[in-house]
Structures are given as structure tokens and as C-alpha cells.
Amino acid sequence: MSAVKIAVMGFGVVGSGTVELFYKNKDIIEKRSGREMDIKYILDLRDFPDSPYKDKFTKKFDDILNDPEISVVAELMGGKTFAYDYTKRLLSKGVSVVTSNKELVAAYGAELLKIAKANGANYLFEASVGGGIPIIRPLHQCLAANRFSRIAGILNGTTNYILTKMIYDQLSFEEALAQAQELGYAEKDPSADVDGHDATRKLCILGSLAFGKHIYPEYIHCSGIREITLDDVEYAENAGYAIKLIGLIENTPNGLVATVCPRLVGVNNPLSSVNDVFNAIMVTGDALGDALFYGRGAGKFPTASAVVGDIIDAVKHDGREIVSLSWEDSDNKDFMCHYKSAETRVYVRIRAENVDSLKEMITGLFTYVDFIPRKHRSENELAFITPAVVESEIDQKLKAISQKAQVMKKIRLL
Amino acid sequence: MSAVKIAVMGFGVVGSGTVELFYKNKDIIEKRSGREMDIKYILDLRDFPDSPYKDKFTKKFDDILNDPEISVVAELMGGKTFAYDYTKRLLSKGVSVVTSNKELVAAYGAELLKIAKANGANYLFEASVGGGIPIIRPLHQCLAANRFSRIAGILNGTTNYILTKMIYDQLSFEEALAQAQELGYAEKDPSADVDGHDATRKLCILGSLAFGKHIYPEYIHCSGIREITLDDVEYAENAGYAIKLIGLIENTPNGLVATVCPRLVGVNNPLSSVNDVFNAIMVTGDALGDALFYGRGAGKFPTASAVVGDIIDAVKHDGREIVSLSWEDSDNKDFMCHYKSAETRVYVRIRAENVDSLKEMITGLFTYVDFIPRKHRSENELAFITPAVVESEIDQKLKAISQKAQVMKKIRLL
Numbered sequence: 001m002s003a004v005k006i007a008v009m010g011f012g013v014v015g016s017g018t019v020e021l022f023y024k025n026k027d028i029i030e031k032r033s034g035r036e037m038d039i040k041y042i043l044d045l046r047d048f049p050d051s052p053y054k055d056k057f058t059k060k061f062d063d064i065l066n067d068p069e070i071s072v073v074a075e076l077m078g079g080k081t082f083a084y085d086y087t088k089r090l091l092s093k094g095v096s097v098v099t100s101n102k103e104l105v106a107a108y109g110a111e112l113l114k115i116a117k118a119n120g121a122n123y124l125f126e127a128s129v130g131g132g133i134p135i136i137r138p139l140h141q142c143l144a145a146n147r148f149s150r151i152a153g154i155l156n157g158t159t160n161y162i163l164t165k166m167i168y169d170q171l172s173f174e175e176a177l178a179q180a181q182e183l184g185y186a187e188k189d190p191s192a193d194v195d196g197h198d199a200t201r202k203l204c205i206l207g208s209l210a211f212g213k214h215i216y217p218e219y220i221h222c223s224g225i226r227e228i229t230l231d232d233v234e235y236a237e238n239a240g241y242a243i244k245l246i247g248l249i250e251n252t253p254n255g256l257v258a259t260v261c262p263r264l265v266g267v268n269n270p271l272s273s274v275n276d277v278f279n280a281i282m283v284t285g286d287a288l289g290d291a292l293f294y295g296r297g298a299g300k301f302p303t304a305s306a307v308v309g310d311i312i313d314a315v316k317h318d319g320r321e322i323v324s325l326s327w328e329d330s331d332n333k334d335f336m337c338h339y340k341s342a343e344t345r346v347y348v349r350i351r352a353e354n355v356d357s358l359k360e361m362i363t364g365l366f367t368y369v370d371f372i373p374r375k376h377r378s379e380n381e382l383a384f385i386t387p388a389v390v391e392s393e394i395d396q397k398l399k400a401i402s403q404k405a406q407v408m409k410k411i412r413l414l
Numbered sequence: 415m416s417a418v419k420i421a422v423m424g425f426g427v428v429g430s431g432t433v434e435l436f437y438k439n440k441d442i443i444e445k446r447s448g449r450e451m452d453i454k455y456i457l458d459l460r461d462f463p464d465s466p467y468k469d470k471f472t473k474k475f476d477d478i479l480n481d482p483e484i485s486v487v488a489e490l491m492g493g494k495t496f497a498y499d500y501t502k503r504l505l506s507k508g509v510s511v512v513t514s515n516k517e518l519v520a521a522y523g524a525e526l527l528k529i530a531k532a533n534g535a536n537y538l539f540e541a542s543v544g545g546g547i548p549i550i551r552p553l554h555q556c557l558a559a560n561r562f563s564r565i566a567g568i569l570n571g572t573t574n575y576i577l578t579k580m581i582y583d584q585l586s587f588e589e590a591l592a593q594a595q596e597l598g599y600a601e602k603d604p605s606a607d608v609d610g611h612d613a614t615r616k617l618c619i620l621g622s623l624a625f626g627k628h629i630y631p632e633y634i635h636c637s638g639i640r641e642i643t644l645d646d647v648e649y650a651e652n653a654g655y656a657i658k659l660i661g662l663i664e665n666t667p668n669g670l671v672a673t674v675c676p677r678l679v680g681v682n683n684p685l686s687s688v689n690d691v692f693n694a695i696m697v698t699g700d701a702l703g704d705a706l707f708y709g710r711g712a713g714k715f716p717t718a719s720a721v722v723g724d725i726i727d728a729v730k731h732d733g734r735e736i737v738s739l740s741w742e743d744s745d746n747k748d749f750m751c752h753y754k755s756a757e758t759r760v761y762v763r764i765r766a767e768n769v770d771s772l773k774e775m776i777t778g779l780f781t782y783v784d785f786i787p788r789k790h791r792s793e794n795e796l797a798f799i800t801p802a803v804v805e806s807e808i809d810q811k812l813k814a815i816s817q818k819a820q821v822m823k824k825i826r827l828l
Contacts, residue, residue: 021559021701024700025559028559028561028626029558031626032554032737033737034737132701132705134552134555134556137556138548138551138552138556140446141548141723141726141727142548142720142723143548143723144443144446144447144722145436145439145442145443145719145722145723145726146719147442270687273684273687285719286438286715287546287716287719287722288715289546289709289715289716290709290710291546291547291707291710292706292709293706293707294684294706294707295702295703296703296705301701301702301703302701302703304559304701305701305702306556308558308559309555309556309559312555312558312559312738313558316736320734323446323448323730324447324448324730
């Protein structure tokens with residue numbers, strides 16, 4: 001059989017890592033895929049005159065689309081405009097596409113999977129969640145016998161790095177962010193990471209796969225870590241928790257509830273000890289119980305590892321659909337329910353003069369609460385953890401408290 | 415298409431769990447495999463007159479072998495005699511076999527995979543390592559772009575439970591073993607677990623898959639946890655380590671080195687906090703870096719989860735070989751090297767009268783060592799950790815020490 005011809009679209013960090021890794025490990029990659037393979041095109045609008053791969057570069061997408069030799073394309077451009085158009089046109093021609101583009105999969109996954117299915121192609125996106133951590137394939141293949149009740153994950157390395165620095169080095173959010181930016185872990189405009197949008201897209205993909213229906217970002221409650229202070233970090237620690245940005249989707253009696261927000265994670269939960277830029281995803285299934293997947297959630301070669309793994313799988317499945325990797329489009333209103341209708345415990349920090357005099361009233365509101373000790377606690381500040389209550393009711397109780405005190409912070413528990 | 419017919423051989427814990435799980439989740443299992451499926455036979459020599467599946471039972475293997483309707487068989491009998499013969503005959507007929515039988519895969523994996531390949535069948539064994547934890551498929555599919563340098567894992571739940579009880583409840587090995595036996599975590603004859611044989615078989619499978627050549631149990635140095643005392647546990651803790659039974663295979667300049675033995679694991683290593691009956695496997699690849707897989711390594715439904723996952727995959731690949739799941743048979747002498755030729759750090763505990771007087775001599779032997787403090791340490795006892803030295807040289811130095819003191823214990827570090 002002649003060598004399988006591949007195209008790579010986008011020669012940024014992940015794209016260049018993918019090409020580099022492919023040629024570095026070409027021997028084992030071909031052995032494990034059972035086919036000879038080669039990269040024929042690299043699509044990028046920029047010029048790379050000094051690249052060892054300069055003969056492969058093109059600026060014209062049509063060179064790839066119209067070349068009948070190309071059977072697998074890696075879309076590593078990102079975004080929802082050209083990437084969306086190119087992916088649709090390739091899949092419509094029966095060309096398999098693998099991608100790290102979480103934004104595109106979260107927005108159009110159901111549609112693109114349907115187009116792939118209709119044309120005997122595969123649309124693979126192991127690299128879109130958890131970087132190099134195997135999670136997409138384990139979820140729909142290894143764990144295919146399970147009904148999933150919950151997925152909880154640390155899905156964004158940048159925010160986890162920042163929170164780790166706040167916890168272990170007592171850096172403020174601003175200081176930790178500045179450090180992350182210096183190290184290249186955070187963008188100049190860090191909002192996609194620190195406000196939780198990146199984690200939300202990844203949670204859409206995991207939830208869609210686990211529950212079989214496309215879950216759209218608009219139906220996931222998303223709040224980031226900008227408001228977390230060292231006070232919260234210290235109170236959490238004193239109560240036996242670490243603060244982490246957690247993507248959580250749970251199957252409740254009322255429907256699916258999905259949130260991306262900071263949460264207090266108990267020190268006995270393996271997620272609490274996932275530090276720095278590492279990601280981890282805990283999946284709960286009815287047969288398996290809990291399983292945790294941990295590793296580098298970003299970076300040039302970890303992400304390229306997942307991209308090339310998908311390329312190999314696409315080559316092995318040439319022209320054959322991977323049935324289990326798909327989900328239906330759907331109106332999220334039918335099965336998603338509002339996060340405020342779900343029960344949760346929350347950590348609350350309040351301010352008031354002579355705040356301890358409010359303890360009795362607070363305890364009365366929740367029947368019981370755990371007040372958290374703090375060394376040199378000011379008599380104007382009080383922090384406590386509530387029992388599990390429907391969140392809308394918690395908000396009512398906090399409203400009552402806000403008559404007598406300033407509610408500085410509310411953070412959910414995992 | 416007509417329903418795919420399946421047979422289950424062996425109705426013990428895993429077998430009955432597999433049948434139960436299959437019918438409990440039949441709807442999603444069929445959706446994810448894209449085919450209707452049913453269990454036609456259950457092979458067991460015992461009678462189950464009250465079983466809801468009593469019509470499916472047979473005592474004759476030939477009923478399964480000679481039924482052209484059967485396309486997938488789950489071999490959950492265990493052992494190397496009948497299981498080996500039956501598996502060979504099924505694969506030779508082009509019938510795919512899935513199994514949890516680590517003993518059989520470790521002994522005959524290369525041969526059975528070759529027979530499967532030659533007959534267009536698949537031999538799948540996700541359940542043979544790590545129970546319900548997805549590890550086999552991630553290793554050969556998701557991480558197929560990586561060259562592996564190391565696999566380190568807690569591969570046996572029974573020993574991990576015993577060590578956890580020794581560490582957290584100060585139980586002696588005998589007390590912890592008795593408790594594990596009461597809870598059904600350990601057999602009456604616990605040697606397969608506590609002496610490391612079970613973990614060794616699992617390491618054979620992981621190593622063969624990662625490095626592409628069959629690794630036989632005889633080439634893995636194996637020692638269990640019977641000799642671990644609470645003294646060692648306390649010294650380890652004081653030095654910042656937890657004692658775990660670790661299966662380790664590493665690619666060294668001299669070749670592959672594989673060991674199953676107790677090791678001191680630093681508290682910053684995620685493996686150190688894997689407790690009770692949980693398993694965890696850390697895989698190191700050149701592109702990915704470290705990835706950790708964690709979950710229930712045994713038990714009725716976690717293991718059944720992996721078995722049914724493989725059944726689904728076998729159905730999806732009906733008649734198509736999974737290229738990446740295979741390895742060559744090989745003479746281990748060519749690429750495995752003796753564990754004593756590898757560098758390692760070790761923990762050593764010695765006894766002698768006025769033992770502190772030996773500190774200078776010991777330090778001289780190793781150029782430096784870390785002596786471990788202990789509350790109320792007897793003046794006759796001393797424990798220390800050496801730098802990394804080729805193990806055969808360490809043994810020579812310990813021989814010198816044994817002229818002046820009794821060497822009570824030597825435990826490697828991870």
C-alpha cells in the first residue's frame with residue numbers, strides 16, 4: 001500500500017510540535033498504525049524560509065482540499081471561522097480531520113460529527129481536552145459499558161498554576177498571574193483562562209460525550225478565579241480544603257447541572273493535590289466507580305502527542321466510522337437544569353463590626369454551620385461552611401445575612 | 415443486521431458481574447457499539463438453578479466453539495490450562511476473545527496475539543491490568559506517538575490495602591493481612607498478591623505493550639511485602655516517603671530493567687497518595703511526559719466494566735485487526751538486563767551495639783548518606799538512605815557494613 005498522505009493546518013505551537021513529533025517518532029508511529037505515512041502539506045499564511053519542512057508549506061487551503069491523496073488533516077489553526085469552514089469541507093469530502101480546537105468542537109461538535117458520519121470520515125479531538133492526557137477515547141471506548149453520573153476536572157493549566165502559587169507561595173492573584181505570563185503559561189489577555197471560558201469549552205466536550213447530547217457553553221454556569229483572595233485560600237486551608245477551578249457536570253434528579261467555577265476541594269480528594277500546570281479529570285461511572293486521569297494539560301509536545309495519536313487512529317480507521325465517538329444535537333433546555341436548583345455546600349466569608357454576635361443568627365438560618373478558625377482573625381471577619389442546601393435557598397439566607405453584614409465571598413464546595 | 419451473539423466462559427465474580435452489567439446497561443452498550451447484542455452462552459461446570467440466566471448455561475465448551483453465531487467470547491475462567499486451550503481454539507476460528515486473565519496474557523500473550531492476527535480476530539485484555547482503569551487502550555492508542563521510557567505502577571490492590579493499614583493504622587503486616595482477608599480483599603493463600611506475582615504478571619503486559627516485545631515473568635525481579643515492618647514504615651515517613659509495592663519497568667542505556675518490589679515513594683510523587691485497594695499507573699513518554707491513571711484495580715463491577723468495554727470494541731472491530739495491540743515474541747536475554755546492574759537509591763536499616771559509631775564508616779563508603787531521625791531511636795538501630803549507585807556496588811558496601819553490624823533491611827527508592 002502507498003504511504004498515507006497527511007496535511008497539517010496551522011504551524012503555531014501545536015502545529016509545529018505535531019510535525020516535529022511525527023518525524024521524530026515516524027518509525028514507531030508507522031509500526032503502530034500499520035501503514036507508511038508522510039506529511040504532504042503544511043498550511044500557514046506566514047513564511048518559514050528556514051524551516052526544514054519549507055517544501056511542504058502552502059498558503060492555499062484548496063491545495064489540500066483538492067488533492068485526492070490527502071486522507072487525514074490535522075486542524076491546528078484554532079478559532080471558529082476558517083477552521084469551521086475548512087473542517088466542514090474536508091469532512092464532506094470524506095477526509096478525516098483531527099483537531100485540538102476545543103472552541104470549534106464545543107460550538108459545532110454535533111454538526112461536524114454528523115457530517116463526518118454521513119461521509120465515512122472521522123472527526124477526532126483527543127487533543128481538545130486535557131492536552132496529552134488520554135480522556136476522550138477512554139471515555140467513549142474503555143468506559144463504554146458505564147452510565148456516567150459525574151465528571152469533575154481541573155481542565156485549565158493556567159488557572160491551576162495561579163492557584164498553586166497563591167496556595168504555596170502566598171502570591172496574590174495579580175502577582176501569580178504576572179508570573180504565569182512571564183513563564184508563557186498565560187496570555188497577555190488572560191481572560192479566556194482566568195474567567196473560565198477555556199475550561200467551559202472542555203467541559204462541553206466531556207459532557208456531550210459522556211451524556212450523548214451536545215452541551216453548549218451558554219448552558220454552563222461559568223465564573224473564574226479573579227475574585228479569589230489569600231484570605232479565602234487561608235480559610236480554605238484551615239478547614240481542610242484547597243481552592244481549585246473545577247469543571248463539573250452532574251446528573252441530578254432534575255437533569256444535568258454543569259458549572260465551571262472555583263470550588264473548595266477536600267484534601268482527601270485526589271484533585272486537591274493536582275498542582276502547577278497539570279490537569280486531572282475524575283470520571284464517575286456506575287460500574288467503574290471513580291477513575292482519575294492526570295497529566296500535562298497543555299504544552300507543545302503533550303498536545304502534539306494527542307494529535308498524532310488521533311492521526312494514527314484515523315489512519316487505522318481509514319474510511320470506517322468510529323461509532324462510539326458521537327453525540328446528538330439537542331436543545332439543552334430539555335435536559336440541562338439551572339445550577340441554582342442544585343444542592344451544594346458553600347464557603348462564605350462576611351464582614352461586620354463585632355461579627356461574632358451574628359453566629360447564632362447564621363447557625364439558625366442553616367440549622368448548623370462550620371465556622372472556620374484563623375490565626376489573628378479580625379473581629380470584623382467571619383468565615384463558615386454551610387451544609388448542603390439548594391443554592392437558590394442559600395442565596396436567600398445570604399440575603400438575610402447581608403442585612404447585618406457584608407457578604408464578601410461565596411465559594412462552592414466540590 | 416442480526417444481533418451479535420456473545421459467550422461468557424466462567425461465572426465467578428468477574429463473569430457474573432460481566433453478565434449482570436451487560437443486561438443492566440444493554441441500551442447504552444448497544445448504542446455505543448452500533449449493534450444489537452446478546453449473551454447466548456455462559457460456560458461453567460457448576461449449576462446455577464436459581465440464576466435468571468439459567469437457560470444460557472452450558473458445561474460443554476464445544477457448544478460455544480461450534481456455534482457459528484458466536485463472534486465474541488469473554489474468557490473469565492482464569493488459569494493457564496483450559497483457558498489457554500479454549501482461547502487458542504476460538505482465536506484459530508476467527509472468534510475474538512476478551513479476557514481478564516493476566517496470568518494467561520503474561521505467559522502466552524505474544525502467541526495468542528499472533529494467532530488472533532492470523533485469523534482476523536482480536537484478543538483484548540483491558541481487564542487484565544488495573545481492573546476498571548483504562549490503561550491498555552490508552553497505552554497503545556492514545557499514546558501511540560510516544561517512545562516510552564518508564565512505567566511505574568501500584569498494580570495490586572490487596573498489597574496496597576495492607577500497606578495503607580500499616581501506614582495509617584500502625585497495624586503489623588500480619589494484622590493488616592488478616593483484616594484484608596476478613597474483608598475479602600485477600601485470598602486464604604495470599605502469596606500471589608503479597609509476594610508480588612500478580613503485580614509481576616501485570617507488569618509483563620504493560621511492558622510488552624509499551625516496548626513491543628513480550629516480557630516474561632521470569633525476567634522480572636519480584637519480591638513482596640512480607641518483610642516490611644512498622645519500623646520501616648516509620649523511618650520512611652520521617653524521611654518523607656511512603657512504602658508502596660511498585661511494578662517498575664525502565665529503559666536504561668543497558669536495556670530494560672523490570673522489578674516488582676516494595677519501594678520508598680516520595681510524598682510529592684502522586685503514587686505515594688494512592689491508598690487502600692486503589693491502583694495507579696504512571697506512564698512516561700517522550701512527547702507526553704508523565705501521565706497517571708488511577709482507579710479501582712479490582713472488584714466485580716470495575717473489572718466487568720473493562721470486560722464489557724472490550725466486548726464493545728471487539729464488536730465494533732468485527733473481523734478487523736487492531737494493529738496497535740500486539741507485540742513480538744522474543745528472547746528476553748537480548749534486551750532485558752539484570753536489576754542489579756541498574757542504579758538505584760536504597761533505604762537501609764542496621765543493628766549494632768553503639769551503632770552511631772559506624773556513621774563515619776558508612777558515610778565514607780557512600781561518600782554521603784542521609785541518616786533518618788526517629789523518636790526514641792534505640793542506640794542499637796540506625797537507618798539511612800544512600801545516593802544513587804549501581805545496585806551490585808551497593809550490595810558490596812552493605813557486605814562491608816555487615817562485618818560490623820546486622821543489615822536488617824534494604825528497600826529501594828522509586
